[in-house]
Amino acid sequence: MLxxxxxxxxxxxxxxxxxxxxxxxxxxxxxxxxxxxxDLDRTIRFQDPPFQRAYGPAIGVQVNAVxxxxxxxxxxxxxxxxxxxxxxxxxxxxxxxxxxxxLEPVFPFRLELRKGDVxxxxxxVPEDPDNPYRDFFAIGSVSVAEVQxxxxxxxxxxxxxxxxxxxTSDLELASxxxxxxxxxxxxxxxxxxxxxxxxxxxxxxxxxxxxxxxxSEIEGDQxxxxxxxxxxxxxxxxxPWEIRFWFGxxxxxxxxFYFSGExxxxxxxxPADLMFMDEQSRPMS
Amino acid sequence: xxxxxxELINALHEASELEHGLLVQYLYAALSMxxxxxxxxxxxxxxxxxxxxxxxxxxxHEEMGHLGTVCSLxxxxxxxxxxxxxxxxxxxxxxxxxxxxLPFSDxxxxxxxxxxxxxxxPLPPPPGADLRAVIAEAMDVAPDPIxxxxxxxxxxxxxxxxxxxxxxxLFIGPAPGQRDGAWSLDIDMxxxxxxxxxxxxxxxxxxxxxxxxxxxxxxxxNRFETARQEYFDDGRFEAxxxxxxxxxxREQRDADGAVVLIKNPLSLRATxxxxxxxxxxxxxxxxxxSLAPQPPTSREGIQRQAxxxxxxxxxxxxxxxxxxxxxxxPLDDAxxxxxxxxxxxxxxxxxxxxxxxxxxxxxxxxxxxVISECAELSADLPRLEAIGETLTFxxxxxxxxxxGGA
Numbered sequence: 001m002l003x004x005x006x007x008x009x010x011x012x013x014x015x016x017x018x019x020x021x022x023x024x025x026x027x028x029x030x031x032x033x034x035x036x037x038x039d040l041d042r043t044i045r046f047q048d049p050p051f052q053r054a055y056g057p058a059i060g061v062q063v064n065a066v067x068x069x070x071x072x073x074x075x076x077x078x079x080x081x082x083x084x085x086x087x088x089x090x091x092x093x094x095x096x097x098x099x100x101x102x103l104e105p106v107f108p109f110r111l112e113l114r115k116g117d118v119x120x121x122x123x124x125v126p127e128d129p130d131n132p133y134r135d136f137f138a139i140g141s142v143s144v145a146e147v148q149x150x151x152x153x154x155x156x157x158x159x160x161x162x163x164x165x166x167x168t169s170d171l172e173l174a175s176x177x178x179x180x181x182x183x184x185x186x187x188x189x190x191x192x193x194x195x196x197x198x199x200x201x202x203x204x205x206x207x208x209x210x211x212x213x214x215x216s217e218i219e220g221d222q223x224x225x226x227x228x229x230x231x232x233x234x235x236x237x238x239x240p241w242e243i244r245f246w247f248g249x250x251x252x253x254x255x256x257f258y259f260s261g262e263x264x265x266x267x268x269x270x271p272a273d274l275m276f277m278d279e280q281s282r283p284m285s
Numbered sequence: 286x287x288x289x290x291x292e293l294i295n296a297l298h299e300a301s302e303l304e305h306g307l308l309v310q311y312l313y314a315a316l317s318m319x320x321x322x323x324x325x326x327x328x329x330x331x332x333x334x335x336x337x338x339x340x341x342x343x344x345x346h347e348e349m350g351h352l353g354t355v356c357s358l359x360x361x362x363x364x365x366x367x368x369x370x371x372x373x374x375x376x377x378x379x380x381x382x383x384x385x386x387l388p389f390s391d392x393x394x395x396x397x398x399x400x401x402x403x404x405x406x407p408l409p410p411p412p413g414a415d416l417r418a419v420i421a422e423a424m425d426v427a428p429d430p431i432x433x434x435x436x437x438x439x440x441x442x443x444x445x446x447x448x449x450x451x452x453x454x455l456f457i458g459p460a461p462g463q464r465d466g467a468w469s470l471d472i473d474m475x476x477x478x479x480x481x482x483x484x485x486x487x488x489x490x491x492x493x494x495x496x497x498x499x500x501x502x503x504x505x506x507n508r509f510e511t512a513r514q515e516y517f518d519d520g521r522f523e524a525x526x527x528x529x530x531x532x533x534x535r536e537q538r539d540a541d542g543a544v545v546l547i548k549n550p551l552s553l554r555a556t557x558x559x560x561x562x563x564x565x566x567x568x569x570x571x572x573x574x575s576l577a578p579q580p581p582t583s584r585e586g587i588q589r590q591a592x593x594x595x596x597x598x599x600x601x602x603x604x605x606x607x608x609x610x611x612x613x614x615p616l617d618d619a620x621x622x623x624x625x626x627x628x629x630x631x632x633x634x635x636x637x638x639x640x641x642x643x644x645x646x647x648x649x650x651x652x653x654x655v656i657s658e659c660a661e662l663s664a665d666l667p668r669l670e671a672i673g674e675t676l677t678f679x680x681x682x683x684x685x686x687x688x689g690g691a
Binding site for chain 2: 017018019020021022023024025026027028032034035036039094095096097098131176177178179180181183184
């Protein structure tokens with residue numbers, strides 16, 4: 001069994017309660033599209049967002065380690081592969097109608113691993129097409145220590161302070177057109193640095209943990225190169241791929257989360273129950 | 286002077302109509318705001334529009350809380366809730382003020398200031414006034430007797446009624462059942478179980494509107510005054526979409542004066558859909574406040590919880606987005622700049638069936654009609670597809686709650 005460990009920053013620009021979940025500008029909640037910024041679209045972006053606020057973390061999730069039966073494979077070709085969720089996935093809470101806060105399912109969920117033109121992806125398959133979200137709610141959270149260890153962030157507070165200093169300085173040279181958004185952002189940082197809670201920098205205790213099985217057909221690039229270039233020595237099978245992942249370290253100023261995940265891929269030549277035999281040797285618990 | 290239960294109930298009915306009427310006027314103005322740069326806004330104007338919309342929506346949310354508090358006051362003295370109100374417009378005379386659906390404008394902000402006028406303050410400068418000149422003048426004028434402060438005056442009379450009627454006789458309602466938690470982030474609905482909590486709830490409503498004589502910061506009056514001053518300072522630019530005053534899908538017998546009929550067929554259906562969803566929410570609230578309170582794990586407690594959550598959520602997932610859709614649709618000719626507007630019409634009585642078994646059927650019939658119409662219109666208005674789907678999920682806990690009891 002191959003265990004693929006991945007991590008990085010993702011962006012999700014979404015309105016918050018009591019705004020409608022699809023409110024494009026953010027009015028009543030604490031997240032807003034500032035003047036001149038594009039509309040909020042709720043999409044969870046793992047790579048290359050078309051718009052990003054200044055001084056936020058670089059967006060991008062990569063494979064950063066691969067293990068085989070608990071043994072690290074330093075030279076595995078997947079290391080450094082870009083990880084993406086396809087199909088414009090969203091947190092489908094819909095103001096609590098589908099799921100309460102921090103339980104929102106990520107839907108759709110089709111995970112792709114890619115190096116250049118070579119890619120492989122696989123998706124969840126809802127059991128009930130009339131309620132595709134039901135089986136995919138978050139199942140808990142992870143510890144603050146784990147969020148700190150994986151993200152490398154001990155506290156967002158000094159990062160926000162630094163951003164506030166830079167943005168205040170930027171204001172002096174800002175054009176008339178850019179000034180309103182900068183003023184809004186500076187005001188947000190100033191105000192929320194005084195508070196605690198989800199709109200403050202003290203968000204390391206908020207995280208969402210998920211455990212999905214990817215059961216769809218495996219899809220790869222038409223050339224089929226993914227078999228040798230991404231998953232060599234692994235005989236593809238219909239067995240589900242299991243992924244455990246979490247989103248944490250919510251940085252509401254730049255609308256980003258840290259994502260950490262661990263994908264378990266079982267080949268055809270392995271008995272299915274091996275997937276569950278080596279819990280102790282997992283690099284991430 | 287209010288000295289009997291009947292007089293007190295009548296006064297609270299009047300208060301509930303007023304709160305309901307105010308909140309839809311606030312919502313109409315807030316939802317009329319432009320949002321995008323391609324609507325002719327500069328970035329500064331876009332920022333101000335969002336800020337003013339947020340300020341007015343927040344006041345509207347608090348008015349929802351006030352309406353709920355009035356229902357609690359009614360329940361505490363043994364009466365049912367009241368969500369009835371006449372359709373707009375309503376000429377001065379029925380209430381001390383005219384009630385109209387006005388898009389965001391200086392006239393709308395002036396109306397709102399008059400509605401929330403604190404005791405001891407003069408009337409605000411009329412629409413279109415030069416606020417710099419008038420404010421400087423107003424600072425030198427001693428407060429006039431308040432002639433138009435009907436909301437505060439009405440609540441003062443209600444408070445007197447709660448004081449006049451012996452406490453032991455008055456509180457015959459099921460007070461403990463009102464204790465079922467917060468509604469949402471912005472709705473502060475007070476619980477009432479005795480004279481003191483009733484008076485505190487009334488004080489809270491008055492303070493939300495007027496502030497106190499020492500501090501008006503954060504009051505509805507203060508928020509409208511700030512928005513109006515900022516609007517003046519920025520040249521009273523065209524901040525609202527071109528929505529009509531008092532739009533309507535049909536002539537309403539209980540409305541006074543002229544309405545602007547929505548004639549574009551798609552806009553008409555979308556506005557009727559909006560009104561239907563609004564009616565479903567009112568029916569949910571009527572049902573919720575009419576159920577005898579019981580422990581939360583009991584059959585009736587579960588039903589109350591399902592109704593409460595659904596009524597709160599349908600506002601965010603259907604009513605507000607539907608209103609936003611309507612404000613971008615043509616009033617009549619698709620090529621003309623005039624837009625339609627959410628008319629907040631009530632097509633029939635908001636009445637709960639006296640037969641408990643029929644209540645859920647009546648509710649589901651209306652909710653299902655809304656869901657079905659969302660599906661039908663989604664080809665032309667794609668945002669309705671997700672709204673309809675979300676409403677099917679909102680329906681499920683109601684079905685489960687209904688199955689738990691008649």
